[in-house]
Amino acid sequence: MKEVDIVFALTGDLFRNSRALKQIGALSAAGYTVHVLQLEGDSNPFSLGKEVEVQSVEVASGSGPAYFNRVHRAFSKAMTSLDARLYHASDLYVLAACHRASSRNGSKYTYDAREYYPHVASTAGRPWARWWWARLEAKHIGGASAVFTVSESIADALSSDYGIDRPVLVQNYPIMRNLRSGESESSGGIRNAVGLEDETLILHLGQMKAARGCKNLLRAMPRVRNAHLVFLGYGPLSEDLKSMASELDLTHRVHFLPPVKPDTIQEYIESVDIGVTLLRDTCLNHRYALPNKLFDYIHAGIPVLGADLDEVNRLIETHTIGMTANSAHPEDIARTLNLMVESPQREEWKLNSRTAAETFRWEYASQRMMHPVKQILDG
Helix, strand or coil, rough: CCEEEEECCCECCCCHHHHHHHHHHHHHHCCCCCCECCCCCCCCCCCCCCCEEECCCCCCCHHHHHHHHHHHHHHHHHHHCCEEEEEEEEEHHHHHHHHHHHHHHHHHEEEEECHHHCCCCCHCCCHHHHHHHHHHHHHHCCCCCCECCCCCCCHHHHHHHHHHCCEEECCCCCCCCCCCCCCCCCCCCCHHHHHHCEEEEEEHHHHHCCCCCCCHHHHHHHHHHCCECCCCCCCHHHHHHHHHHCCCCCCEEEEECCCCCCHHHHHHHCCCCEEECCCCCHHHHHCCCCCEEEHHHHCCCCCEEEEHHHHHHHHHHHHHCCCEEEECCCCHHHHHHHHHHHHHHHHHHHHHHHHHHCCCCHHHHHHHHHHHHHHHHHH
């Protein structure tokens, strides 16, 4: 049986998960050996250092309780050959497997509630599904030696729902670093990639998925004056969005680019004029979310158009870095984008974003994660 300090389990492609990559980097930098169990994706893997080993677990795709059962069995089986001092569940799907493995080995487990899982978009209007996931989370969350989450609202909700100590807040802040490292995919940046020099550039960063406002953003563009839109990323809606752009006669003003590595994003996008995050208000998880892309925009010094949701609205207003719109209404998105494009406040928003970036740093957030981990492992 292989002995390691930490088994880090997640359902998803590790090399597309910026939060998990940063967490693993912090753990390995502290000298801990980390064995990662992931679901293999289509991204190109890269070395995470000698302290980190990545193993892919094969699970047939799906959703709901049946998918959870397949994930649980596969990850539980993979963990039988691993003797860890700490099992870390990076999402709800692997929480039960980490609990089971830690009990078998007499060790500890931790849980990263990076979503408000019983209230995600897929459970909206499905009370039985919501009940099932809440029951699963309730069964295992109380035994975790530490629970982490991404926003104040989710921390409050989890504490109230399950009667646990308030989870440790570890936001999705980027790493503050000098990104001008000559990375080939960063060279020239996003404007060079789409062949634009002076035109106003609006960016949607990240996955193109349902309820992320992508279609309504595209529907807004015919009303937005003198601007181009770039989708930088991947996702199941990409082909639909390309077809919509053609139907709306927008192919000359809407551009699609593949994702870049997480540690090159900020330099790559820094010439953008407005960054967009438009989660739809379809569930509490969205209302309480602070998307990764929001902080990537801030670190790149880009004014933000955000959805008018609790956490996003609070952050944008508190730091005066942009505006919000109703993500359900293309006309409101268009109206707000036109205001932002023409606003004399754009330079102020840029400056405020740079200032806020000094606070929103992974170097600070990671300390809040590492403190309980070190207590668990080192006493």
